[in-house]
Amino acid sequence: MARSDDVTEDMGGHRALTPRQRERRERILSTTYELLAEHGYDGVSMKMIAKSAKVAERTLFNIYSSKDLLIATSARERSDGIMLSIMDNVGEGELAYFYSLADTLAYETLAAPSLARGLATVLVRNPDLVGLGEIYERHVGEVLKDFAERGRIEAHEVSIICNLFAMRIVSLITLWSGGTIADNALNPHMRLAVCQVLAPHLAGDLQAEVLAEARAAVAAIRAVETYP
Structure with a gap:
């Protein structure tokens, strides 16, 4: 049609x-x-x-x-809007944008849980319809390009990092949607995912910072989740 x-x-x-x-x-x-x-x-x-x-x-x-195309369009619109709002919550420091990315995604997911679960379904079934990778390239990619210009990461790694962010975020929201991740653990899980994606691509003081943040996220997860 x-x-x-x-x-x-x-x-x-x-x-x-x-x-x-x-x-x-x-x-x-x-x-x-x-x-x-x-x-x-x-x-x-x-x-x-x-x-x-x-x-x-x-x-x-x-x-x-189709319903999937309509909901994919809805997911893309919402994702784009959330990405635009991330800058409103950025604090101090070179990595502040990425912490804001984690915090904003967790907040928006928990603010409308039924909506997030509905949109997550089409993210998993039809990721190409949503175009999440392109959204991350457009928003997160701009921040990463600035990092590359300042020698903080390699320029050829920008697209790889954007795709890794998109995949990790979709995986986390899917696990949360299925009940594997509790509401009060979603934010630290998001922070940990951001740190895990960034850590191999950074060096020196920034890598040390992101590893420390990752350890703090693990401690926060352990505080609210029970492990054998």
């Missing part, structure tokens, strides 16, 4: 939406968030979304050819 102009823009095309298309798109995505938060991935259907968003079901399928 051919995609309409609406989804061409959603998937990163260059054709601008009309005001009417943009309002409809925002209404559909907003409705999708609300229904996912209330019913979860399996409890939401295209028919339900169309009815709640006040669009014809046929129109919804013309714009988004």
Whole structure:
């Protein structure tokens, strides 16, 4: 089925939406968030979304050819918004952005757990539809490029680190969604993951700092989780 102009823009095309298309798109995505938060991935259907968003079901399928594509678009929009908000929480220090990355992702996940679980389903089933790697390249990659320019990491490692971040974050949210990671352990797990990704690519004082932060994250995890 051919995609309409609406989804061409959603998937990163260059054709601008009309005001009417943009309002409809925002209404559909907003409705999708609300229904996912209330019913979860399996409890939401295209028919339900169309009815709640006040669009014809046929129109919804013309714009988004499947539920997975619609929810993938929702996941991409939410992920992009979260990435933009990370800078608002950055503290002092060269590694502050990466700690903020961990803290912000954990906070946003726990702030809307049912929504996060619904979006996590499509992240696992159809990661290419979401384009999470591209999102990390665009946001985290800019910070890493600055590190490379200052000689803190090798320039050719930027893409690798971005992909590792994306994979580790998806894995953590999936484990949390399935109940393997408790709510109060998600933040330190996020911090540990960030440190584990960064540590092999840093040297000197920054590597020492990130290893110390990793040890602190492990201690925080042990404080709230029971191990044999």
